[in-house]
Amino acid sequence: MLRNIWTPLADGQPTQHKEPGQLIYLQDTLAECFYYIVSGTVKCFISSPEGDERILTLPHAGELIGEASFFDRQPRVSSAVAVTKCELVTVDRPRLEQVFAAHPSLAIAMLENLAGRVRILSAHVDSEFLPADKRIARHLLAQIPGPDGSLRCTHEEIGATVGVSRVTVSRVLGDFDRRGWVSTGYKSLRILDRLALERYLGEIQA
């Protein structure tokens, strides 16, 4: 069992299980609680009425989801669904007060946590200045590669994260591949020349 700052929230609490694709919470609904991910990975995303979605984060075990709207006491700004099988602990207001009382330092950790969300969202806004290829380059550089140095991701997923179409992701990655900066494979991708990508990202627009 993973232990971290948030474990006091989860200790001794019942967990609920979610199957892949199952909804955890829905955008625009009231936020009565937030969640601690005991295991599995989750997709948090904003969706449009037309069905397009924009992935904000893909949090894993040990992370919290849904705290921002919870503290804001406003409808959720994003939806969350399970990507893999998940175990979750839900935290509601009475429970949170209990834990804050017993572990005052948690409030500070929560401040830092929310500040991190602000940073992530700011990066999304910031990247609106960039054209599609640089958005993708930035995204690749921000990902932490697996132990073998490769990333597990589909073009669709990248597109939904940086806000461009699947087609464009294919085109740009094909281009990066031809230049020798990355090597692409089925549902995977390896960065070969980090520096070249960084240099490319740094070039100011003509």
Place this chain on the structure above:
Amino acid sequence: MLRNIWTPLADGQPTQHKEPGQLIYLQDTLAECFYYIVSGTVKCFISSPEGDERILTLPHAGELIGEASFFDRQPRVSSAVAVTKCELVTVDRPRLEQVFAAHPSLAIAMLENLAGRVRILSAHVDSEFLPADKRIARHLLAQIPGPDGSLRCTHEEIGATVGVSRVTVSRVLGDFDRRGWVSTGYKSLRILDRLALERYLGEIQA
């Protein structure tokens, strides 16, 4: 002197003055402190290397600025400049610990405050789904009109906030004006038909 939740942060502290256009903090620099606005209004914005800027908020007296990056202990994600003459109180880490110790409820208020930032930024991301005209409509509806029912804003400012060019703002507002939904004047704008704007915003894309 305005009094609110944050006044304990400012009480008895020296203020610093800023002239219109003067920089308060700069994107990508370290965040050693944050600020309480005693008077005046400030512009918080993200800027690109090419000089384009995207306005995030235009906070007034009684609000905080720069807390998110401060808690995150990372470089600032946005810059802030004074729009009008401003008085500011700066709060650094030792000072904050003092105040938190004396006013524990402030930490909770700060959580809600940061959660509000997440909401604002989420709205920015969310609006990327919308075409220019609806972005503008949404922005207009979100503004709180002055006592006479009019908004004080330039097309340039609206463009920088919603992320479209000045020209497009002019075109769209001209269109809204011809339809009788708003009336435009020099540096000002009045919403005549809120419902029509809301209806228009609600239409799903073809």
Place this chain on the structure above:
DNA sequence: TCTTCTGGGTCATGGTCATTCCCATGGTTG
């Protein structure tokens, strides 16, 4: 093994909006 599904490459087409002009007008300052 055959089928089916999802992921991935590529093209032609078109829409949306930024850009770049140029000019009109309101406000401000001398």
Place this chain on the structure above:
DNA sequence: CAACCATGGGAATGACCATGACCCAGAAGA
């Protein structure tokens, strides 16, 4: 009042990228 600057309106041009369509490849299940 005159000169100046910031703001706003309009049109032509073109860049960028989404869309839809089609085909191929890899993976998974029957």
